[in-house]
Amino acid sequence: MTEPDMSLASLDEQDRKKVQELMQKDARAERRLAGPWRWLTALLGAAMVLIYFYGAGVQALETQYHLGVYVLITFVMIFILYPAGSRLALFWMSLIAAGLLAVLASSYLVFDSPTAFYDQITLFRETWEYDGLAAAWANDFGDLRITLLLVVPLALVLVPLDLWLARRFPQAPTPSDVLMAIAIAVAVLYWISQFAALNYRAGAENQLDKLISIVGLLLSLEVCRRVLGWSITLIGIGMLCFGLFGPYLPELFAHRGFSVERLATALFITTNGVFGVMASVLATYVILFIFFGAFLQKSGAGRFFIDLPLALTGRSTGGPAKVAVMSSALFGSVSGSAIANTVSSGAFTIPMMKRAGFKPHVAGAIEPAASIGGMFLPPIMGAGGFLMAELTGTPYAQIMLLSVGPAMLYFLAVFFMVHFEAKKAGLVGIPGEEIPHWRPVLRQGWYYALPLVIITALMLMGRSPGNAAFWATLSCIAVSWVNRETRMGPRAIWGAIQLGARNTLVIGATVGVIGVIVGVISLTGMGLKFSDLIISMAGGNLLLALVLIAIASLVLGMGVPVTASYLIVAVLAVPALGEFGVAAIAAHMIVYWLSQDSNITPPVCVAAYAGAAIAGSDPWKTGWTAFRFAKMLYVMPLLFAYVPAILLDGTPFEIFSAFMSATLGTIAFGAFAMGFLRRRTLMHEWAILGAATFLLYWPTLVTDVAGLALVALVWWLQRDVRPGATAAAARTPETGGMG
Known part of the structure; x- marks a missing residue:
């Protein structure tokens, strides 16, 4: 991961704004906090980094702390850092906060406890179901009426107060934000403290479990909406509706249906939903590698990752574009994000390509087409490789070994496409006197590659990915001290800690919604039905099945981050590919590669649009040109399906x-x-x-x-x-x- 402001420093003000707007499509803009709020989020971020480094390098954390602390800190930081949105959104958030306060107040002031409050709600709902709403309201539910009445004065205070403070102090959290942060903290702390008891009474949860689950689940959805917008959040809400109204759906999708309480408890207090596979993979692997990427960037390696490719290929035909391919491979192997990769190296390589004679839309397209290759190249591979290891039960070191060859083939394809494009346009390389020879560049900066060597070697030796990331991160600090200009002192280390913690929030915001989607699919058995649907539509033809999965992945990727898209499609489509005789690891590789296509395929292609903004070219034309350079994205899945040896399955x-x-x-x-x-x-x-x-x-x-x-x-x-x-x-x- 990189710091956007630093990466874009070379662009003019207008282009910088365009790129920042596109980056905000992946994640909403954070507040620029000051004073106590800034220190609170800084301390929370530092606590996250230190706790998980301790767990990876010193002593493993117990499950409830391992998962719970990550979700707790991430969700609280998001409520403080990310605003609710428009005035209308803020109005509704104020009403919800007023409702939460009313529930809390009535649980202790009107009722004897939260359990008694929820018993009354249950009785009211049962009366409503049997006798109708009018009869239920006419019965003796006066205490519930008091709860509803409490919402009115609380809302009359909170709504105008939130609106005024949001307008007067836009860079500070509103009272509703703080209330929601406290509420989600209480819900997660309850899960952590009651972990053993919740497992013991699974399937027979008490009333407090149900109340906490409902509140926690709703706030988990709100966390995602604040960071990633409505598209993926609506998918999560749609899945909840799918779980609730199963008996009323068409026969193809029908199931017995689940109550609100059953869904909420299954999705929040078990390890199959919010605290399920996505949270486990993020807490175990991904955040440690994101921290590693932040420290590697602060160590000064970023400059070396551009200088070496420039020295190696800058003089050849289409040299600047080949520099983009090689630097994107180096950046992308640790960045974990195609758009971050595009911005980091593209801010330097795209203007250089334009100066060499590449048309703006071609220069803007080559960088994102190369950048998504970083999602396939170890040691990090975004979060997808870790998810694949978790879902298949395959050691991550083996996933790395299987991925290197296909990733290099992808970069080879882009490299030769760039070469032929330059030949076609009659372009030459950069004059030799303008760039240094590769030997002095390598001699002066070879040590910047040591952290990558260390992290890879440790995993291949059998160390856990988290432990490898721990030692590699420490090596970044050591490497930075070789050069006086890049030495990481306390201030730089603190900056790397803060950068790493902030960079985990965007992917951490997906935990709730992905937990809902995967959990509902598991509860309803929809995965098997989807597999049957693909098999029947494909008519026994593997190629047609691959086309259907590619279309599903592209459509889903229009509104869902690529990691989430991979996980959802994997849950649905991998069993279908298994029915065609495709090995599990090959099926996951197919889905993972196809999940990246929304980065460069119109109409979404945010990475390509970021390249267009830097190049000053037409976004639509740049998107289609990026698709043209990234065609290998669709060839490799065919090889995975039809040539098992490409994944080392053979003699x-x-x-x-x-x-x-x-x-x-x-x-x-x-x-x-x-x-x-x-x-x-x-x-x-x-x-x-x-x-x-x-x-x-x-x-x-x-x-x-x-x-x-x-x-x-x-x-x-x-x-x-x-x-x-x-x-x-x-x-x-x-x-x-x-x-």
């Missing part, structure tokens, strides 16, 4: 053959996708390259020889290339090229 010879064929196929695919080999391809040459690509990807000696022969044929057909002809062909539309 050494089969694995070698698969990667040799894939490498040759990827180079041919670059020429095919760009419509260029020695010059622009004519229609028949382009068709021959397509056939060659298909043959080369299929891992047999016969198909490889046939594919190479077809590539050689196209190379021979284009033998008439003369000096200057490439650039002329690029300017002449009559050549019939398939760009």
